[in-house]
Amino acid sequence: MNVKSLHQVSLIAHDLDTSIAFYRDTLGLPLIARFDQGPKLAFIDIDGTRLMLEEGEGTVSGSVIYLYVDDIDAAVVEAKGKGVEVVGEPHAIHHDADGTFGAAGESEFMAFLTDPSGNLIALAQRKVPTT
Numbered sequence: 001m002n003v004k005s006l007h008q009v010s011l012i013a014h015d016l017d018t019s020i021a022f023y024r025d026t027l028g029l030p031l032i033a034r035f036d037q038g039p040k041l042a043f044i045d046i047d048g049t050r051l052m053l054e055e056g057e058g059t060v061s062g063s064v065i066y067l068y069v070d071d072i073d074a075a076v077v078e079a080k081g082k083g084v085e086v087v088g089e090p091h092a093i094h095h096d097a098d099g100t101f102g103a104a105g106e107s108e109f110m111a112f113l114t115d116p117s118g119n120l121i122a123l124a125q126r127k128v129p130t131t
Contacts, residue, residue, distance in 0.1 A: 088112030
């Protein structure tokens with residue numbers, strides 16, 4: 001087996017229109033396709049990986065989508081300005097002293113927010129800590 005990349009992730013969307021608006025309009029991700037016949041589905045592009053949203057009343061998954069951003073602080077301010085619930089402010093979660101996950105000396109920062117169905121989304125950025 002030769003796995004090359006992550007192809008698709010799926011999430012429950014309690015209201016497909018609201019979820020499409022969140023991922024497309026609020027987060028700025030392109031909508032690939034929408035299907036309203038049979039199971040109501042939408043596909044969002046995240047840099048070549050598909051996010052499949054399936055309308056349903058099920059519980060949200062225990063999965064977290066991690067989205068890399070250029071400026072985590074600005075992204076959180078923008079998300080709040082668009083009415084997104086931020087459940088975890090930007091903070092360092094790991095100092096990568098030896099360069100295990102990237103450049104040595106950088107820290108990985110994350111902030112957490114929720115989509116309209118309650119799915120958890122993490123915003124991530126690597127940067128040199130300022131303190």
